[in-house]
Amino acid sequence: MSNPCKSGCDDVLPCYVMLAFSPTCMVCLGRCASRALHYIRLADFYNGFVKIFAVLAVLFALFPAQAVATESYGMPKIDIGKGGQCVKDPKWMRTNHMHLLFEIRDETVHKGIRDDKLSLKNCVECHASTKDNSVLGRADSFCEGCHRYEAVKIDCFECHSSKRSSAMTQKEH
Amino acid sequence: MNDTNVQRRQFLKTSVGAAAVAIAPGMLLFDMAHGKTEPVSSKVRWGMLIDTGSCADGCNDCVNACNKENGLSGGLSPTDSQWIRKVELKDKRSGRELALPMMCQHCEEPPCVDVCPTAASFKRADGIVLVDKHLCIGCRYCMMACPYKARSFVHEPLHDQKPEVPRGRGTVESCTMCVHRVDKGQQPSCAEACPNKSIMFGNLNDPESEISKKIRNVASIQIRADLGLNTGIRYQGI
Numbered sequence: 010m011s012n013p014c015k016s017g018c019d020d021v022l023p024c025y026v027m028l029a030f031s032p033t034c035m036v037c038l039g040r041c042a043s044r045a046l047h048y049i050r051l052a053d054f055y056n057g058f059v060k061i062f063a064v065l066a067v068l069f070a071l072f073p074a075q076a077v078a079t080e081s082y083g084m085p086k087i088d089i090g091k092g093g094q095c096v097k098d099p100k101w102m103r104t105n106h107m108h109l110l111f112e113i114r115d116e117t118v119h120k121g122i123r124d125d126k127l128s129l130k131n132c133v134e135c136h137a138s139t140k141d142n143s144v145l146g147r148a149d150s151f152c153e154g155c156h157r158y159e160a161v162k163i164d165c166f167e168c169h170s171s172k173r174s175s176a177m178t179q180k181e182h
Numbered sequence: 183m184n185d186t187n188v189q190r191r192q193f194l195k196t197s198v199g200a201a202a203v204a205i206a207p208g209m210l211l212f213d214m215a216h217g218k219t220e221p222v223s224s225k226v227r228w229g230m231l232i233d234t235g236s237c238a239d240g241c242n243d244c245v246n247a248c249n250k251e252n253g254l255s256g257g258l259s260p261t262d263s264q265w266i267r268k269v270e271l272k273d274k275r276s277g278r279e280l281a282l283p284m285m286c287q288h289c290e291e292p293p294c295v296d297v298c299p300t301a302a303s304f305k306r307a308d309g310i311v312l313v314d315k316h317l318c319i320g321c322r323y324c325m326m327a328c329p330y331k332a333r334s335f336v337h338e339p340l341h342d343q344k345p346e347v348p349r350g351r352g353t354v355e356s357c358t359m360c361v362h363r364v365d366k367g368q369q370p371s372c373a374e375a376c377p378n379k380s381i382m383f384g385n386l387n388d389p390e391s392e393i394s395k396k397i398r399n400v401a402s403i404q405i406r407a408d409l410g411l412n413t414g415i416r417y418q419g420i
Contacts, residue, residue, distance in 0.1 A: 118314050120221035121306060123365050130345050168315055168350030170343050177345065 085158045088149045090136040090173075095126060103155075110165070129169055137173040145171040218365055227290075227309040228359055229386040229414035230370075231393050231402055234282045236378040242268060244283050247375030251360060253344040263334035263349075265357040266372055271420075280420070283372065283381070286311060286332040286357035287405065288414035294324035294333065303354075309386075309414050310359045318353040325354060329406050332356045359383075359414075386414065 027037040048060055096102060096109070110129060116122040125131060136151040137144050144152040145166055152171070156163050170177070248266045249256040255263070266285040272278070292311045294303045302317035303324045313324075313333075325333045333356040336349060343349050346362040360370035368374075373381040384393030402416040 114316060116221075118312070118316070119304065119306065121218070121308070121361070121365050122221055123218045133345070167339070168343065168348040168353075170345040170348070172342070172345070174345035 083158075085154045086149055087151055087154045088138045088140070088147070089151055090138050090144075093135060095131075095135070129165065130174055133169075133171065134173055134175065137171075137176075142173040142176040143171050222306055222308040222365075224307045224309075225387060226385050227387040227414065228364060229288065229309065229384065229393060229416065230359075230373065231382045231384075231396055231416045231418060232282060233378075233380045233382070233418045234280050235419040237280070237282055237376075237380040238378060239270070239279070239281045241281075241377065243375045243377055244268075244372035244381065247371040248285075248357070251344075251363075251371035252347045252358075253342070253349065261335075261337040263336060263355060265332075265334070265355070282417060282420070284330065284332075285372075285415070286328075286359075287330050287411070288357075288359060290412035290414070291410065293327040293329065293409075293411065297323040297327040299323065306361075310361050310364070311356075312358055312361065313354055313356065315348065315350060315353040315355070320352040320354065322354060328356075329409060329411075 027034075028041045031037055045064070097105075102109075109127070113122075113124065113127045114129075116124075117128065133144050138147070138150060141147070144150055145163075146153065148154055148157065152163055152166070245266050245268060246256070248254065252265060254265060258264070266283050268281055269284045270279065270281045288305075288309055288311045290305075290309065292303070292305055294311065295305055298304075299321060300317045300319055302314045302319070303311070304314060305311050320335065322335055325331075325335060333354050335354050336351050339351045340349055347358075349355055360368075360372075363370060369383050370381075373383040382393050382396065384391040386394060386397075388394060397416060400418055402418040403420060404411075404413040404416055405420075407413075
């Protein structure tokens with residue numbers, strides 16, 4: 010049986026070069042893995058981390074960097090309700106919505122500034138599920154889904170309504 | 183100028199006009215939908231004048247309207263919230279009876295604000311006294327300080343609160359003068375619901391407002407005026 014490895018599993022070449030020539034060769038792959046492990050173990054002594062960074066940089070270049078940056082593995086699929094962007098882009102909102110909510114709540118309660126767009130009620134109005142008109146209650150609910158995944162408790166809805174207000178007024182009439 | 187050109191011009195004119203007609207209300211609505219972005223100012227002081235003479239004995243419409251507007255249970259047990267209640271008075275000597283609605287008096291110098299250790303109890307620039315429930319720790323000092331027994335403590339977890347009126351366990355609450363309605367330019371729900379128009383709501387700082395004119399012309403008092411709190415709610419005919 011002929012060896013499919015184009016670099017001939019040559020130990021003279023550095024392992025990652027061999028792997029670059031023959032990505033399917035299991036022998037090279039194994040050697041590369043063991044070398045990487047070796048570098049990690051000796052990182053403190055040999056500054057091997059510089060090489061590991063180089064390998065990581067190559068990996069980031071090969072795989073679409075955007076996917077790594079905005080979505081992490083196992084992220085829940087969220088029911089975004091009506092959805093759509095009205096304040097800022099989803100990535101910004103994912104990181105900063107709590108600061109924005111804190112700011113507008115003080116403005117609203119103490120100064121009476123009621124911006125219709127920047128209000129928790131308006132967030133719920135669009136983002137409540139179209140199935141149950143709520144941002145809570147299910148593993149894919151807009152607020153609860155992410156907060157369960159991140160293991161962060163939400164206090165907002167102990168006092169505030171988690172239901173779409175237009176749906177509530179319809180029910181009353 | 184040939185005929186085609188005139189027709190073309192006419193067509194362009196009509197289509198531009200139609201487009202303007204179609205877009206204009208949308209832009210107007212967009213402006214209106216943006217909400218109130220100016221902070222409330224102390225140029226306004228919201229207040230009420232309650233005419234006890236026309237407040238009907240046995241009528242509970244203001245209380246019911248308040249409960250409905252703010253999502254209160256309407257129960258009367260010691261642990262149920264009451265933001266407004268009907269008080270019946272009787273002078274034993276003369277036998278004169280009268281009834282009046284009693285709620286947060288929205289003082290200019292509110293004792294509840296003085297005693298609050300977390301600054302959760304506060305007075306808005308326009309004179310409405312509120313509890314910031316984000317800051318309230320539920321110590322209930324304000325309930326003890328209030329001479330009008332206006333405040334309630336929420337003992338049990340609540341569900342299905344009104345979107346406009348967030349309420350929650352472990353915090354103190356009281357009449358908000360329907361601040362969410364006032365900010366939209368509406369009247370508090372008790373004033374709107376009164377069948378005899380006994381509750382007049384308005385701006386005490388504006389000498390031309392209906393309420394200011396009436397206060398100038400008829401005798402009205404503040405309850406416990408001796409405390410010097412300068413309440414925003416005044417009563418006529420006590």
